[in-house]
Each structure stands twice: as structure tokens, then as C-alpha cells.
Amino acid sequence: MNYKEFSREQRDAELGNLWSEYNGIKEKGLKLNMARGVPSPEQLALSLGMLDILHGDDCRAEDGTDCRNYGVMDGIPECKRLMAQVMGVTPEMVMVGGNSSLNMMFDTIACFMNHPVLPGHPAWALVPDRKFLCPVPGYDRHFGVTEYFGFEMIPVPMDENGPDMDMVEELVKDPAVKGMWCVPKYSNPSGISYSDEVVRRIAALKPAAEDFRLMWDNAYCIHDLFDDHDEILNIFEECEKTGNIDMPIEFCSTSKITFPGSGVAAMAASENNMKVIKEKYKYQNIGFDKLNMLRHVRFFGDFEGMKAHMKKHAEILRPRFDIVLDKLSTRLEEYGVVSYNRPRGGYFVCVDVYDGTAKRVVALCKEAGVNLTGAGATYPYGNDPHDSNIRIAPSFPSLEDLSSAMDVFCICARIAALEKMNEQGLA
Amino acid sequence: MNYKEFSREQRDAELGNLWSEYNGIKEKGLKLNMARGVPSPEQLALSLGMLDILHGDDCRAEDGTDCRNYGVMDGIPECKRLMAQVMGVTPEMVMVGGNSSLNMMFDTIACFMNHPVLPGHPAWALVPDRKFLCPVPGYDRHFGVTEYFGFEMIPVPMDENGPDMDMVEELVKDPAVKGMWCVPKYSNPSGISYSDEVVRRIAALKPAAEDFRLMWDNAYCIHDLFDDHDEILNIFEECEKTGNIDMPIEFCSTSKITFPGSGVAAMAASENNMKVIKEKYKYQNIGFDKLNMLRHVRFFGDFEGMKAHMKKHAEILRPRFDIVLDKLSTRLEEYGVVSYNRPRGGYFVCVDVYDGTAKRVVALCKEAGVNLTGAGATYPYGNDPHDSNIRIAPSFPSLEDLSSAMDVFCICARIAALEKMNEQGLA
Numbered sequence: 001m002n003y004k005e006f007s008r009e010q011r012d013a014e015l016g017n018l019w020s021e022y023n024g025i026k027e028k029g030l031k032l033n034m035a036r037g038v039p040s041p042e043q044l045a046l047s048l049g050m051l052d053i054l055h056g057d058d059c060r061a062e063d064g065t066d067c068r069n070y071g072v073m074d075g076i077p078e079c080k081r082l083m084a085q086v087m088g089v090t091p092e093m094v095m096v097g098g099n100s101s102l103n104m105m106f107d108t109i110a111c112f113m114n115h116p117v118l119p120g121h122p123a124w125a126l127v128p129d130r131k132f133l134c135p136v137p138g139y140d141r142h143f144g145v146t147e148y149f150g151f152e153m154i155p156v157p158m159d160e161n162g163p164d165m166d167m168v169e170e171l172v173k174d175p176a177v178k179g180m181w182c183v184p185k186y187s188n189p190s191g192i193s194y195s196d197e198v199v200r201r202i203a204a205l206k207p208a209a210e211d212f213r214l215m216w217d218n219a220y221c222i223h224d225l226f227d228d229h230d231e232i233l234n235i236f237e238e239c240e241k242t243g244n245i246d247m248p249i250e251f252c253s254t255s256k257i258t259f260p261g262s263g264v265a266a267m268a269a270s271e272n273n274m275k276v277i278k279e280k281y282k283y284q285n286i287g288f289d290k291l292n293m294l295r296h297v298r299f300f301g302d303f304e305g306m307k308a309h310m311k312k313h314a315e316i317l318r319p320r321f322d323i324v325l326d327k328l329s330t331r332l333e334e335y336g337v338v339s340y341n342r343p344r345g346g347y348f349v350c351v352d353v354y355d356g357t358a359k360r361v362v363a364l365c366k367e368a369g370v371n372l373t374g375a376g377a378t379y380p381y382g383n384d385p386h387d388s389n390i391r392i393a394p395s396f397p398s399l400e401d402l403s404s405a406m407d408v409f410c411i412c413a414r415i416a417a418l419e420k421m422n423e424q425g426l427a
Numbered sequence: 428m429n430y431k432e433f434s435r436e437q438r439d440a441e442l443g444n445l446w447s448e449y450n451g452i453k454e455k456g457l458k459l460n461m462a463r464g465v466p467s468p469e470q471l472a473l474s475l476g477m478l479d480i481l482h483g484d485d486c487r488a489e490d491g492t493d494c495r496n497y498g499v500m501d502g503i504p505e506c507k508r509l510m511a512q513v514m515g516v517t518p519e520m521v522m523v524g525g526n527s528s529l530n531m532m533f534d535t536i537a538c539f540m541n542h543p544v545l546p547g548h549p550a551w552a553l554v555p556d557r558k559f560l561c562p563v564p565g566y567d568r569h570f571g572v573t574e575y576f577g578f579e580m581i582p583v584p585m586d587e588n589g590p591d592m593d594m595v596e597e598l599v600k601d602p603a604v605k606g607m608w609c610v611p612k613y614s615n616p617s618g619i620s621y622s623d624e625v626v627r628r629i630a631a632l633k634p635a636a637e638d639f640r641l642m643w644d645n646a647y648c649i650h651d652l653f654d655d656h657d658e659i660l661n662i663f664e665e666c667e668k669t670g671n672i673d674m675p676i677e678f679c680s681t682s683k684i685t686f687p688g689s690g691v692a693a694m695a696a697s698e699n700n701m702k703v704i705k706e707k708y709k710y711q712n713i714g715f716d717k718l719n720m721l722r723h724v725r726f727f728g729d730f731e732g733m734k735a736h737m738k739k740h741a742e743i744l745r746p747r748f749d750i751v752l753d754k755l756s757t758r759l760e761e762y763g764v765v766s767y768n769r770p771r772g773g774y775f776v777c778v779d780v781y782d783g784t785a786k787r788v789v790a791l792c793k794e795a796g797v798n799l800t801g802a803g804a805t806y807p808y809g810n811d812p813h814d815s816n817i818r819i820a821p822s823f824p825s826l827e828d829l830s831s832a833m834d835v836f837c838i839c840a841r842i843a844a845l846e847k848m849n850e851q852g853l854a
Contacts, residue, residue, distance in 0.1 A: 036497065038496060038497050039496065041493070044493070044495045044496060045484070047495075048482075048483055048484070051479070051481045051482055051483075051486075051718070052478070052479035052481065052482050054478045054479065055475075055478055055479050056475055056478075057472070057475070059478075066468070066471070067688070067689075068471045068474075068686045068687075068688070068689065069465060069466065069471060069686070069687050069688065070463065070465050070682075070687040070688055071688070072688075098525050098526065098715075098716075099525065099712075099715060099716045100712045100713060100715075102711070102712060102713060103711055103712045106710060106711040106712070107711075110537055110541075113540075113541055113552075114537075114540055114541070114552055114576065114577075115575075125540075125541055125552050141710070141713075144709075144710045145710050145711075148542075148707070148710040149541065150541075255497075259495045259496070259718060260495075260496050260497040260713070261494070261495070261496065261497055261498070261499075261713065261714050261715070261716060261717050261718070262494075262495065262716045262717065262718040262719065280575070282571075283533060283568070283571045283572050283575040284529070284530055284533040284534075284572075285526075285527045285529060285530045285533070286527060286529060286568075286687070286688065287688050288525075288526060288527075288688070289525075289526045289688060289689045289716065289719070290688050290689065291478070291686060291688070291689040292689065292716070292719075
């Protein structure tokens with residue numbers, strides 16, 4: 001049943017059937033959303049106990065700080081400790097911020113734009129041909145930040161082990177290359193985790209730019225779907241060995257652990273980097289929301305509590321990933337017009353549809369009431385050279401909606417592939 | 428009893444008495460703090476009901492948004508409306524942010540550093556001789572932000588009506604002058620509110636720099652001590668009249684209304700300015716803490732509820748201001764070595780001690796266990812040309828502690844004045 005083996009007549013007949021199926025679906029007026037990695041109401045309900053966990057006068061941190069009042073720029077000690085465990089670093093390396101790790105990443109790049117991360121080097125705003133390495137497919141909001149600050153973004157292809165390190169090692173010889181975005185575990189969107197060899201080669205980089213920095217967005221560090229989960233090497237430990245301790249800056253948040261938008265974000269970095277970053281925060285903010293930090297710590301008790309909580313998320317997420325993968329394997333795979341990953345964590349299934357049809361598939365889905373992440377969004381400047389990559393976010397819809405949405409997706413992928421083959425004049 | 432009329436002998440005798448009094452105090456080992464405008468525990472207790480006001484699944488904004496999840500970049504509608512009333516603007520002009528208006532001010536300047544507020548003009552980072560007007564005495568954290576971003580700060584003296592407008596009108600003829608800090612109501616630290624004439628002259632400014640912006644920090648807009656409170660003109664209404672609607676950017680927060688560090692901050696600006704600012708936030712953050720916005724709206728009900736709440740703050744604050752003013756008038760004024768304001772709101776009493784003694788007074792107080800804002804902090808670069816201005820923050824200590832602290836302050840101010848007169852060889 002591989003479409004590539006179809007004759008023109010077979011394709012036309014198939015298209016006829018698919019169009020009538022598609023039009024039938026359109027009439028239902030679906031409104032389904034698989035666009036963003038957004039937790040479902042069932043997942044949000046897991047954390048409701050956090051909402052009213054603080055009462056009355058019992059708002060002191062373990063060191064006696066009144067969390068209701070001003071102060072404590074880098075976070076209360078028990079929250080620094082918890083976020084340090086999440087990232088596998090020491091509490092001294094941690095700064096707890098506001099509600100968003102994206103905001104901390106943006107602020108970090110913003111900081112280095114005007115204040116050199118390495119004293120004596122020019123601030124990045126003064127490097128007109130500044131560049132940033134962007135493993136692809138990747139996270140659109142990362143690319144947005146570096147685009148906003150005028151970096152030329154250089155796509156680096158990912159394989160099942162992480163970014164193409166031969167290419168990275170070559171690219172960092174350019175002193176205008178100032179950094180690289182990384183989602184090392186359950187990468188957004190491919191779901192792959194960096195192999196030990198890739199992490200070691202990253203740690204061993206010798207960039208021409210001494211102020212080259214890794215934006216190590218460990219967004220899915222404890223977001224496993226299975227007990228048998230991926231493990232990545234600790235970037236700080238590896239960089240310690242290679243004398244590169246100032247290279248990585250790590251980020252994480254509880255946005256997909258408790259409440260997106262009302263979570264706690266944190267970053268970790270070497271003493272040298274933290275000095276520059278905290279010098280900025282000293283002027284930027286008197287201290288982030290300590291009551292929300294305390295809420296988190298009280299709710300989880302400790303890191304073990306947080307990990308147990310993540311197992312509940314996994315139980316809600318697994319069936320959703322199963323539906324997506326099941327539909328792809330039973331309703332699409334046989335036509336030979338799709339390849340996809342089977343992630344063991346994170347929030348996405350990354351699908352490559354027939355070359356040159358991703359935009360068309362997304363548009364067809366939209367017309368039928370199924371909203372997907374824009375085609376190309378996973379590439380810098382929205383430019384997917386193969387126009388094939390689509391990010392599916394299965395977390396938010398109900399199981400039933402997800403099932404319907406995937407049916408639509410599979411039909412649209414088939415239509416678009418057949419159309420393209422006709423266009424290409426395949427026999 | 429004016430010290431200026433004392434002979435050298437009288438001064439020495441007086442100093443002898445004061446030193447023994449001072450040493451007696453030092454032995455008590457006081458630990459009192461009047462350094463920062465920090466609400467007292469009694470004030471924080473006013474908002475405890477907010478902590479557990481959200482429960483279960485009842486976390487939807489009036490437009491149906493699930494406040495527990497991602498989204499809504501500029502704030503939920505009911506919170507925008509509330510903060511709009513606080514600032515006297517329309518909700519469309521408002522962006523609700525995180526927990527800190529200082530953070531929003533920092534981010535605004537940071538934004539304009541790399542992205543022109545007025546398209547076609549150079550971003551401020553590209554103006555090497557950039558300058559900012561700083562009414563003095565003023566807020567140290569404002570000055571910190573513009574110093575961090577490399578602005579030359581030009582002090583502009585304040586009188587009882589606001590900044591010296593003759594001077595401001597002259598200074599803005601320099602195209603490198605990009606803005607001015609203003610705390611228009613109950614100014615930090617002087618407590619004065621800008622007169623109608625001053626606000627009108629500010630609104631009528633014709634700066635050489637078309638991208639000159641007012642940082643209108645309305646931090647104390649509803650922070651009145653008395654029913655008979657100061658009123659300032661609405662800066663946007665005045666700027667509308669003069670064709671300067673793009674000049675002001677207003678800021679406020681609930682830090683001193685609910686919980687400092689866990690409040691809600693907001694800004695208001697014209698459509699043109701907001702376009703540039705929101706273009707930044709689009710990349711910076713997926714949306715600020717909507718649960719905290721909802722907490723605030725649910726707790727107050729509406730703006731009337733918030734105003735009633737502020738009366739409770741005033742009841743707690745008034746006796747503290749009374750103690751400070753009473754001590755100054757009964758224990759210091761007669762010696763002719765002090766002048767001070769009698770604010771009708773805000774968080775500070777601004778004291779001018781004998782010229783050239785502010786640093787000494789602060790040091791003496793510290794040695795006796797009373798912590799004050801550093802002398803000079805109310806001037807750019809910490810440079811008070813008269814070394815006379817001291818900011819007293821009476822909100823945090825208990826009435827008893829405050830009374831003791833002010834006794835210490837008055838003695839130290841007298842000692843320092845007498846020492847200085849001796850130094851000056853006054854007859």
C-alpha cells in the first residue's frame with residue numbers, strides 16, 4: 001500500500017476517497033488543538049492542593065525569612081535546594097526566578113547583549129555579525145529570542161543522538177558564534193535525548209569565542225513517560241572535566257510540573273557566569289515571588305515528592321502518546337509517507353510527513369478544525385528546508401478528541417502526499 | 428538652643444553629654460531598621476485572606492481563561508481593568524506583568540537599549556553619550572537601572588512642587604537626554620507630590636530627542652495617609668492635550684498594597700509605545716502569573732475594595748509617621764540643624780541634617796544599632812553634594828522600636844552637627 005508504488009490512477013482514486021472522507025469530517029465542525037505543549041485539565045488538577053497550602057502567618061522560609069515581604073534575590077534556600085536537585089547541581093549554583101524559564105533565558109541573552117559575560121570581551125550587541133547555533137528541529141521560542149536580539153541563526157541537524165557534532169565543532173571555530181540552544185533531554189520537538197558521546201563532545205568544545213555559552217534548557221529533565229527513562233550526562237560535571245565550567249547555563253521550571261504560568265523557574269551556572277547574571281538581577285528585581293516558592297516546597301515536601309508527582313503526570317500523558325503513535329502506525333505508516341519518533345518523555349511527537357507537504361498538511365488540518373503548530377516553526381526563521389517537519393502536542397486534548405484529531409491528521413497527510421506526488425508527475 | 432548660637436565651650440559641653448547618652452544607648456545592643464520602605468507584619472496581615480482565596484477548579488478568569496494554564500501575555504481582563512483604575516487609564520493601555528514594577532521599568536529601559544522605542548531612531552545602546560534626568564533626592568533603585576545601562580545621570584533638584592522645570596526644559600534641548608525618572612505622587616523620598624503646574628510643564632516638554640520617555644513611577648498613587656490626600660494631574664490626559672501621548676510610560680504595583688514580592692505589577696503606555704514593549708514581551712514570556720492576578724481581583728472585588736484596604740494600611744502607617752515627625756519636632760528642631768517634610772502619603776520622611784554630616788549620622792546610627800538607608804543613596808552615583816539628605820523609612824519597625832530608633836537618630840544628628848561646627852571652627 002506504499003503510495004510511492006501507486007500509479008497515477010490509483011492515486012487519483014485514493015484521493016477521491018480521501019476527499020470525501022475529509023469533507024465528511026469538515027462538516028462536523030471540529031475544534032481541536034494539538035498546537036502547543038500545554039498540560040491538560042487532568043494534569044492541572046494534580047496540583048490543586050498547592051493553591052491553598054499557605055495560610056495565615058505560617059509563611060516563613062526555613063531560615064526565618066518572611067516570604068510575604070521584600071527580599072531574597074536568588075530564592076529561598078529550600079526552593080534553591082529543590083531546584084538544584086531537579087537540575088543535578090549544588091544549591092549555590094542556583095538562582096530561582098519568576099514564573100518562566102523562557103523569561104530567564106531571554107533575560108540572560110538580554111544581559112549579555114549589553115554586559116559582557118566575560119569581562120574584557122565586547123558585549124554581544126557590539127558584535128554585528130553575531131551568530132547562534134540552533135539544533136533543528138528545535139523550539140520556536142528559543143529561535144524567537146535569538147532572532148529578536150539580531151543573531152544570525154545557524155541550523156544544525158539533529159539525529160537520534162543529538163546535534164551533528166562534526167558540524168558544531170566546525171562552526172564554533174567562528175568567533176562570531178556566541179552560543180548554542182540545547183534541549184538535551186526529550187528534545188523539543190524530536191523527543192530524543194543527547195547521547196553520552198554528544199554531551200561529552202559538547203563539553204569538550206573549544207569555541208573560538210571565549211564567551212560562547214550553551215543555553216542548556218533542561219525543560220523536560222524529570223518529564224519521563226516510563227519508569228525506564230532516558231538519562232543524560234550532567235553537563236556541569238562533564239564541563240568540569242574539560243575545563244569548560246563557564247560554558248553551560250542550565251534552565252528549568254515547574255511549568256509542566258505544577259501550573260504553567262504560575263510555576264517556579266530556575267537557572268544554574270558557574271560562579272563566574274552567576275556573578276554577571278546576579279549583577280543584573282540586583283538592579284532588575286528586589287526578589288521574585290517567595291510565597292510561590294514556598295507553596296511549591298510545601299506541596300512537594302522534597303524532591304522524592306516531586307518525582308512521585310511526575311509519575312502521576314506520566315500516567316495521564318502516556319495514553320495520549322499511545323493514541324498518537326497508534327494512529328501513526330496503523331493509519332499512516334503503511335503508505336510510506338511518514339516517519340516519526342517514539343519519545344520516552346517530554347511533550348511532543350515529531351512527525352516528518354512527505355517532503356514538501358508539511359505546510360499543506362497543517363493547512364488542511366486547520367480547515368478541518370484541527371490546530372497544529374505552524375509548519376516550519378521548529379526551524380529558525382520558520383524555514384524547514386524539506387517542508388516536512390510537524391510537531392504534534394498530544395497533552396491537552398481529551399483522549400477522544402485526540403483520537404479524532406489524529407484521524408484528521410492521518411487523512412490530511414495522505415492527501416497532501418498524493419497531491420505532491422501528482423504534482424511531481426510520478427508515474 | 429540653636430547650636431549655631433553656641434560658643435565652642437557650649438558645644439563641647441553639649442557633646443560631652445551627648446556622647447555619654449550615646450554610649451549608654453550603644454550598650455543596649457539595639458537592632459533596629461529604618462532602611463527600606465518595607466511594610467510591617469501588621470500590614471502584611473491585612474492581606475492574609477488572599478493566600479487561600481483560590482481553591483479547586485474555580486480558577487477561570489471572567490473570559491473563561493483557565494488561569495492555571497499557559498497564555499494571556501498582557502494579563503487577564505479583570506486585572507487589567509483593576510490596574511487601569513489604579514493608574515487612571517483605560518484597560519487597553521495596560522499590561523499586567525510579574526511581581527515587580529521595578530522589573531518592568533528595568534525591562535522597559537533594557538528593551539529600548541536594543542530596540543528603538545521610536546522606529547527609525549537608533550536604539551539607546553547606540554547612543555554612547557546617552558543621558559537620563561534624575562530628580563533629586565530620588566529613588567536609589569531607579570538610579571541603579573540607568574547606571575547599569577550606562578546612562579550619564581543628571582541630577583535635577585526638587586522643590587515642594589516637583590523637579591526644577593526651568594532646568595528640565597533647558598536640559599531636554601540635548602538630544603542625548605533620553606528620559607526622566609518621576610515619582611509624581613508622594614515622591615520617594617521627599618514625599619512631595621508634583622503640582623499641577625509641574626505636571627503641565629512636563630507634559631508640554633519639547634525634548635530634542637523624539638524618543639525621550641518619562642518613566643512615570645506612580646508607586647504611591649493610592650498610598651495616602653489621610654482622607655484629605657494629595658491629587659496629581661493625570662499625565663496621559665495632559666500629554667494628550669500637548670500632543671505628547673507617546674512620552675509617558677506609567678508603572679505601579681500592589682507590592683505595598685498586598686504582599687511585596689508576591690504582588691502584581693502593571694504598566695500603561697500609548698499604543699505606539701505598547702507596540703514596541705509587547706513585541707518584546709512576546710519573546711520574553713508566555714504570560715505572567717494569572718493565578719496571582721486572579722487572587723488579587725477576587726480578594727479586592729473591585730477598585731473600591733482596594734481603596735478601602737488602603738485605608739487600613741493608612742491606619743497602621745499614620746502612627747509611625749507621627750512618631751518620626753514628633754521626635755524630629757520635639758528632639759531635634761530646636762537645635763536648628765535639621766529640616767524635613769511632612770508627607771501626606773508614601774513611605775518616607777526625608778530629613779536634611781546639618782550640611783556635611785549625613786554620612787556621619789548614618790554611621791553613628793549604625794554603630795548604635797540603627798540601620799538607615801545609606802547617606803547619598805537618594806542621589807545618582809550616591810553623590811549628595813551637601814551630604815545632608817537622609818531617608819527615614821518608618822513603616823517596618825514596631826511603634827516602640829521606632830521611637831527608640833528616632834531617639835538614637837536625633838542624638839546622632841546633634842553629635843554630628845556639633846562635631847562639624849567644631850571642625851568648621853565656628854566661634
